[in-house]
Amino acid sequence: MDFHSKNLTYVLSFSLCLSTLLACSSAPTELLTIQEEFVWELPPGVPLPRELADNPMSAAKIELGRYLFYDKRLSGDGRFSCASCHHQRRSFADDPHIDDGSMESSHLGTVHAILRPYGITGEEHPRNAMALVNLAWQSTYTWANPLLRKLRTQALIPLLGENPVEMGLLGHESRLLAEIEVDPIYQRLFPKAFPDRKNPFTLDEITLALEAFQRSLISYDAPFDRYQRGDHSALSSSARRGMELFFSEDLECFHCHGGLNFTLMEDHRQLAEPSIDFANTGLYNIGGLGLYPPQNQGLFEFTQKIMDMGKFKAPSLRNVELTAPYMHDGSVANLDEVLDHYSAGGRTISSGPFAGVGSANPFKSGFVKGFTLTPQERADIIAFLKSLTDCRFITNPKYANPWPAGHRNKPDPLDELPESSHPCNP
């Protein structure tokens, strides 16, 4: 079954229909709202995500969240939306090919140019914008914050955060609410998404709708998935060899990038509890003390325990081909360099303020022990990683900017032209 070409469907549960009918027959003048039950359209073998008691999914919420995700009024100066740093054609990671003021290149000591996102005040973000894919199956959000277990809470960080300022909405909340309250599209969408709320135009409801939309971003139709479902022609022989290597004890990749979404940060209804794991991969080892650069010290920032220095989430590898640059700080430019880092068992930075031999980081994961690859093996692994690219996900119109052409939230059409080298171009 081709689940991606179908729209999500919403069915009325039989019992609700029945109770509606009964209620109608006994009290015909009473107004009744019919609750729709949300149906996750998933391929076989994919477990259902958890239902959030305080924010059950609905088509109306997803639709509202989609408009909000692309709405620049959610930033302090009206220039940035969530989509400014999360582009669909990059699996909702940042796109270095789009010059919208939200990204610039910087330098990492002696290593090379890297790309960093920028907020509305021009403040550089220390971290790389993450891809947004299959978030409904994730246990924690952002690179290393163990406290953020819900997207509705996470949404407050880019919206209101001051360290760094991202969308800079703080202090402009009432302006935003006043604007959306009079927007005819929102006048239709907010009450539909939150029929029980007397006043649905609040920041709380905005974050709930954003959560619903982001949980609806589902990608299980990469060549790898089709291969798993029995289509053996979906993977090249090179990608199949790369898959063997990826799941081998020699390379150990799968220990951290395992599971349904190639991350141990996993949660769904069949798990007794969420799986949570942060790891240090030896990307830095400043002064031989195991330290990571300031503002990018991972789990340590939260626990203040030195053994948590440099521990970050192993991000999902779905669509990883599209999400360069890599690592929490965007300091690795391409997949080849990612393999350099892991084959060396950690990165060595020879000079500058962050010099150090990453492979000797005392807090490093035991699975990052290094390996040697022949050129063919390297090519095979990269072929496998590229088999995780879901071109239907990144072109799925359900996730695209819904605002009408000419609206302030609809970017210039030039911005939307995919560059010719995009792997999903025919």
Next chain:
Amino acid sequence: MKKISLFLINLIYIYSCAQLHDEEKPKLEIEIPFAAKVGSENFSCSREYSGIGAKPGGGSTIKPHDFRFYVHDFEFVTNLGEIIHVKLRQDGSWQYENVALLDFEDNSGHCANVSGNTAATNHVIHGTYEKPAGSIEKIRFVVGVPEHLNHKDRAVAPPPLNLASLHWDWTTGYKHARIDFVSDDFKNSNNEEFSGQSANSTGKFNIHLGATGCTGVGSQGTAQCSVKNRPVIELTFRLGQTIVADLKELLATTDLSVKDKNGPKGCMSSQTDPECKEVFLNFGLDFHFDPQSTVPTERRRNLSSNTVYPTSGQKFFRVE
């Protein structure tokens, strides 16, 4: 569930005892005035202040952006050793349970157009206390939002705990204190490529005091923080006096002409943020992280949640 019921019964019990107790002892109204100063001068958003910090040859000039902090658990100590709790008036705006917000910025002058600032101000704590046998000699209070209120859902919290600008969604707790200013002397980085700063934020020095070392589930209100960062203040005090919070004293040992060494602009409470060191000591808080040692150092005072003993060495508060 059993635990909750017991807890409720306990609460009811405590409450009824307090009621009985109330009838026995007369209640006195109290107003405890606070003042924000910069040295001997009153704090004003419209002014700039020179001679601030430890820059050799006379300090630096600063312009204020914000000056707000939470306080809780007020109590008096008498010459007989009695400890008298002050019960805060529940005013629906500045005071809730045992916590109050003191707000000295009025969104004017340099503070205008700073995100999240408000025109309203609040300088006075209103409460009641039971008449003690002895005479009041000392006042104690704690800076910050108490632990039991610190990790609730801010979106539905009552005033004064509902201000986004005083909440750290990132660590799911409040900014115990928010004291921001700019100084042309202060350059935000010695490594511009890595600081996360830009021309727009040059000179900005933010003091955001809050709990760190937090684990748990933020959105469920169960976060636990190992570094509480709540200064416990004890001052010699008699009724009618004013408690002064002095920004000049807080910054007295920080050289504002030195570039921000690492991390966020100013001090955002991390034990690895070099700009926190002197500020923390002047709050009377420990600052213990030593990157040369890979063993976490013991923190004597921060580990205790509340009023075990007063913070020593604080310079921020005095009585006038």
